[in-house]
Amino acid sequence: MNFELTAISDNSRARAGILTTGHGKIETPIFMPVGTAGSVKGIHTRDLKEDIHAQIILGNTYHLYLRPGIEIIEKAGGLHKFNRWDKPILTDSGGFQVFSLGDIRKLSEEGARFQSHIDGSYHMFTPENVIDIQRSIGADIIMAFDECTPGNADFDYAKKSLELTQRWLERCFVQFRNTQPKYGYEQSLFPIIQGNTFPELRRLAVSHVKTFDADGYAIGGLSVGEPEQVMYEMTEVVTADLPPNKPRYLMGVGTPVNILEAIDRGIDMFDCVMPTRNGRNGMLFTSEGTINIRNQKWENDHSPIDENGTSYVDQYSKAYLRHLIVSKEMLGAQIASQHNLAFYLWLVKTARQKIINGEFVGWKREMVEKLNRRL
């Protein structure tokens, strides 16, 4: 995998680059739609590619391991073949699920023992088998197995947790280097930088992670309950110390404003469930602000969902989409998700263009102001 920096913004750490993988190039900054169980909920791969212009999507180790199961994905020839997405895929390791599953899991030095949320059965994830599973899924970018701490963790817990994540990371890399890709194209393992809300822990985490000379680095444990300002501060602390010639991935972020602020601080890659989940729940992100399409005021508004939108679904009227969402018609969730994803991809693509043109800082300031509006 190769990363080439194309441009760096003036008066900002914002960067534009090109990431080359076994399934093609990714222009950064990029937003990666989340396809947990092997599908971006409600969206066909054709729309993902041709309308939304997604360049890479996510899958999830935990979910795919439980269902359909790794043997079936291997039999299919890997996730790309299984879900008919021939562009890059990134899989998360399951570390976040171990965090969000709360009391049905138990951590130890060895790994995480957890119960399936589907049938209650017991399973064990270790750094080693999480790498093996991700080899079988066959994503282009795979993630280290980490512990994600809640935003309000205290220093001692954050420190101990970070140290566990670091020991797990070493085991991840040993396993990664002792195994081969299964489907004939290269895979890259990204470490995850933890350290919660403590700058000194974050700095320690960065220096540890750099020793692996990975193809890219991820920042985890943010947007998990801490104030947004803290998230930005931690992002700054981390990107300041990361090597400039490798992509940086801020995991799980975020709102359109979060994304612009993080690009400004030197982040290249993002993923978030917001455009799809919030879309299903009636929230639309547009360049003029956010819309709760369920609100009564759209009941008889026959103007397009987003006049400036790039997706063909943006031509549906607000009144029609409101009707679909309120009626719980599945098409409503599909249209809203597609609109939001197209908007997110438009946002990062435009940011890239502005960085290259040297106009990022001013453009970002104006966009943030508009994006904060509620329509």
Place this chain on the structure above:
RNA sequence: GGGGAGUUACCAGAGUGGCCAAAUGGGGUAGACUGUAAAUCUAUUGGCGAUGCCUUCGGUGGUUCGAAUCCAUCACUCCCCA
């Protein structure tokens, strides 16, 4: 024509003397959602000058300190038999 059951808030439907402005579900309104246990969850849903007050449980008139709840009567709905 005879016998029986019923009428409760936007809808359905509990409640059968005080703890009832009235359970529960639906619908309505608003909010939340950040590496997806989410096509989910939460709040609110008679009026108001609002830790209280006013009007409400088919209509009217009673009994009672007190009635959605008991009695009388009228209206309407449904079921069974002719």
